[in-house]
Amino acid sequence: MRRSGCSVRSKGYALAWLLAWSVLPAWAAPRFAEVKAAWRPSAVLLLDRHGAPLQQLRVDKRALRLDWVRLEDTSPALRYALLLSEDRRFYEHSGVDWSGVAAAAWGNLWHSRTRGASTLTMQLAGLLDQDLRASASGRSLWQKLGQGWSARALEQEWRKDEILEAYLNLVSFRGEQVGLAAVSQSLFGKLPAGLNRVESAIIVALLRGPNASAERVAARACGILQTMDSEAARKHLPRSSEAERQRQCARAAILTQQALHARAPASLWQWQLAPHFGYKLQQQLHLPAGIRIATTLDAGLQRYAAAVLQRHLRALAQRNVQDGAVVVLDNVSGDILAWVGSSGGLSAAANVDGVTALRQAGSTLKPFLYQLALERRYLTAASLLDDSPLDLQTAAGLYAPRNYARDFKGPVSVRTALASSLNVPAVRTITMVGPDALRDRLFALGLRSLVNDGDYYGYSLALGAADIRLIDLANAYRTLARGGMFSPPRWTLTAAKPTGRQLLAADSSFIIADILSDRTARARTFGLESVLSTRYWSAVKTGTSKDMRDNWTVGFSRQYTVAVWVGNANGEPMWDVSGMHGAAPVWQSVLDYLQRGQPSRPPLAPAGVRRQLVRYQGDIEATRQEYFLAGTERALIMPQLPGGQETPGIVSPLTGSIYAVDPDIPPANQRLLLRARGVSGAQWWLDGRRIARGNSAPWFPWPGRHQLELRDGGGKLVERVSFEVRGAVAKPGSPRPASPR
Structure with missing residues (x-):
């Protein structure tokens, strides 16, 4: 009699749940295409100049999301394990699994553990609607009712494959990992299409306890593997032997420990051709997550340059080069x-x-x-x-x-x-x-x-x-x-x-x-x-x-x-x-x-460049055609003149010289002697103005940096030197010493 009474009460509980759910306001379900278009990976994708993927650069540190994965690009083993574990009647119900609701109500009444009444569609509704997100203490009754209503709306607007695809991309698995692509590559370094039975069971086991210990996740994964075998036996399909099931569970325990405690593999981001360039570009532009941007790089050239550099450095490894x-x-x-x-x-x-x-x-x-x-x-x-x-x-x-x-x-x-x-x-x-x-x-x-x-x-x-x-x-x-x-x-x-x-x-x-x-x-x-x-x-x-x-x-x-x-x-x-x-x-x-395949011809001389045949006395260098700036052409370059005379030029001061004015010596006794050689009618020009004539002339060393030019009697430049005078500086307003003439 007691079980009969309890049965009546559980049915009443389910009926109350149904009545409350039936009066909830309508929810405008987003379209599948809108949800997919709104998906943003955590990384920026840099494209090369031809549109080819070049570099993925993570910029969103809050959650790890990779590219959206199509349902046909996921492992059949993963889909099978998911449905057996989370929603066996997924292809039969219209958003709410009423038999599951009744079972959950009965379990709640008797405080027994059940799988729960939440279908994959209801879980997806919770992922799409912020108001239905679970808090730390779980979902309230009204949130659960809202999930049911929203799930029904989704089933009316979306196909089953769209619901399953969106769920696998939006659900959180462990820590920061959101979506099947993120967990698959983070744990196993694989694309979702390559997941095997054991890996699929581990990933599905994470849905019930994303941050559970490795031991609990492995135990759940073992249970899922056993359920998969039991279902195969029920349908008279080939199933694993008991020894094989034990090996799979042992394999799941080892693989879970490795996957949950290892660092994310380098293959987490598929495109890694220009990491340093990507980092510098992100520093400059502060690109938002999910954006694709066309860079100036050429992916083919980038690969080639990297390969050439590595090949050459390997050849130099014995010379301490890396x-x-x-x-x-x-x-x-x-x-x-x-x-x-x-x-x-x-x-x-x-x-x-x-x-x-x-x-x-x-x-x-x-x-x-x-x-x-x-x-x-x-x-x-x-x-x-x-x-x-x-x-x-x-x-x-x-x-x-x-x-x-x-x-x-x-x-x-x-x-x-x-x-x-x-x-x-x-x-x-x-x-x-x-x-x-x-x-x-x-x-x-x-x-x-x-x-x-x-x-x-x-x-x-x-x-x-x-x-x-x-x-x-x-x-x-x-x-x-x-x-x-x-x-x-x-x-x-x-x-x-x-x-x-x-x-x-x-x-x-x-x-x-x-x-x-x-x-x-x-x-x-x-x-x-x-x-x-x-x-x-x-x-x-x-x-x-x-x-x-x-x-x-x-x-x-x-x-x-x-x-x-x-x-x-x-x-x-x-x-x-x-x-x-x-x-x-x-x-x-x-x-x-x-x-390769294109010429590179010498550039043409611009205006202001003259070409002149140059001969060096003493054959210091070979006679050749040389380029000159207009007005500086010389046909003969002489290190020495006939008769042993030196090349025309400045003897003193030498270029780069630094002189110091001594404040203890009377100014009249401080003179710098300007000396020239081999020039007829020598003229001295200092900082753009003529200051003296003759091969020898005294000059008061005025503090500062100076350009000194020696010109011949016709005003043609012979040589130019630069030098510096340091020391006492005249007071502001003092007249500059007269230059010798």
């Missing part, structure tokens, strides 16, 4: 075509981005030094510089630069000095130009890491004693390639193409590019045939920093600029690896890949 970076720019648009920030698995610091890390520049800054000297007409490409021992007194002590080869070439032309990367001539040149002027020029070119003034770096700036970024250096060389036209690099195809501005003189930029393309001029150091020589026109410069800590090769064809750095992220020196052996082979391989 890191490198490559960046490629389109010369015209400034588009970043490739950005390889590290050697990946070969590196102990793969997260360090070699494209933006600050590293010492080495000889890669020399082209901009010589371009500045040519632009200011201090030198020509044919001018002779003395490559001999040099000791310069600086504030930090004696500075004695040496060449990489530890030898000296004697008198060499600017063309040879730059192409062969000779150090002493570069230091002699910076004494003319001044460290401040070079630093300011480099800063204007985008090398913004040079935050100190020129005096901070001193003459060693000519040899690259400054920390720079590979991306900035690449764009500076791109400016040379464009005849001095500067614009910043472009990261995305949606960004407007930057407007260029003429930062360097086109004529001197052309001459520097021509020097960097001259394999004959670089033969003194690199030989005629080397990895710097290409089958097409290209201009290139290498660099090696102190103790071989950094290798650089940066160069360009008419279409592309390629910059490569090789070294160690931790700053350790390489073992006997120069730029020729470290970075240059990678540079050549990448540029060859870019230029």
Whole structure:
């Protein structure tokens, strides 16, 4: 009699549930297409310039969501385990499983454990409607009633496959993992289509207790596997033996422990071609989760550059080299075509981005030094510089630069000095130009890491004693390639193409590019045939920093600029690896890949450039056709005049000299003697105005930095030097001392 009474009461409970549910207000079910369209993965998807997937970058840290998974792309074993565990009559009910409701009511009455009455459709309704979300204590009665009503509305609007697909994508599994794709790849490193029986059972077991212990999840998974076998037996289908079931449960226990305690695999994000580029782009644009954005990168080139870098670094592994970076720019648009920030698995610091890390520049800054000297007409490409021992007194002590080869070439032309990367001539040149002027020029070119003034770096700036970024250096060389036209690099195809501005003189930029393309001029150091020589026109410069800590090769064809750095992220020196052996082979391989099937012809000389046959007295260098800025042409370069006379020029002061005014000596007794040699009718011009005539003239050393010019009787420039006077400064308003006439 008692069971009969209880049965009546349970039916009354179910009837009350049904009546309350029937009077709930209508709920406007969203369409399946709207729900799918509103889905946002936790990552930004970067596309390459052709629309191919390139890089996934997680930006939403609140939940881990991957791409929406279609039902046909899920494992049949997973779908079968889900329905058996959560909703056996899914394809029979219309949103609410009334037999399940009755069973739940009966269980509640007798305080017994039952599966519950919530169908997959009802659970989906709870996921779609914020008001139906369960709290920490579960759902209230009215929320459960609302679930039922909403489930009925969903069943009227959606197909069963749509309900199942949306549920698998929206349900939370464990921790931050939302959706089948996230849990499948996080736990097992697999796409949902590849899940087997045991893996499917583990994932379904998580639905009942997402944050349960591994032991409880494994026990539930074992129960699901047994249910799957029992159902197969009921339908007279092949089923596992008892021994096989025990092995599956043991396998589930081991796999659950491994999956729930392991870190997410690297395959969590399918596209990982440009992680460092993606991170920098996100820093700039703060892209929202789920967005797709077309970048300027080329996925094919990106893969190739990364593979070439890794292959070459493996060959150098015995020389203590493990890191490198490559960046490629389109010369015209400034588009970043490739950005390889590290050697990946070969590196102990793969997260360090070699494209933006600050590293010492080495000889890669020399082209901009010589371009500045040519632009200011201090030198020509044919001018002779003395490559001999040099000791310069600086504030930090004696500075004695040496060449990489530890030898000296004697008198060499600017063309040879730059192409062969000779150090002493570069230091002699910076004494003319001044460290401040070079630093300011480099800063204007985008090398913004040079935050100190020129005096901070001193003459060693000519040899690259400054920390720079590979991306900035690449764009500076791109400016040379464009005849001095500067614009910043472009990261995305949606960004407007930057407007260029003429930062360097086109004529001197052309001459520097021509020097960097001259394999004959670089033969003194690199030989005629080397990895710097290409089958097409290209201009290139290498660099090696102190103790071989950094290798650089940066160069360009008419279409592309390629910059490569090789070294160690931790700053350790390489073992006997120069730029020729470290970075240059990678540079050549990448540029060859870019230029395949298309020509790169030498650029045409711009207006203001003249070509002149040049002969060197004493055959110091071979007679050749040389480029000059208009008005600086010379047909004969003479280190000495006939009869033993020296080349016309300034004897004193020497360029780069620093003089001090002694306040204890009367001003009338302090004079700097200006002395010339081999000039008829010599004229002295200081800071743009004539101050004296004759091969010898005294001058009061006025404090400051000065440019001194020696001109002949016809006013033609013979030589220009720069020097500095330090010491007492006149009071404001004091007249400047009269210059000798």
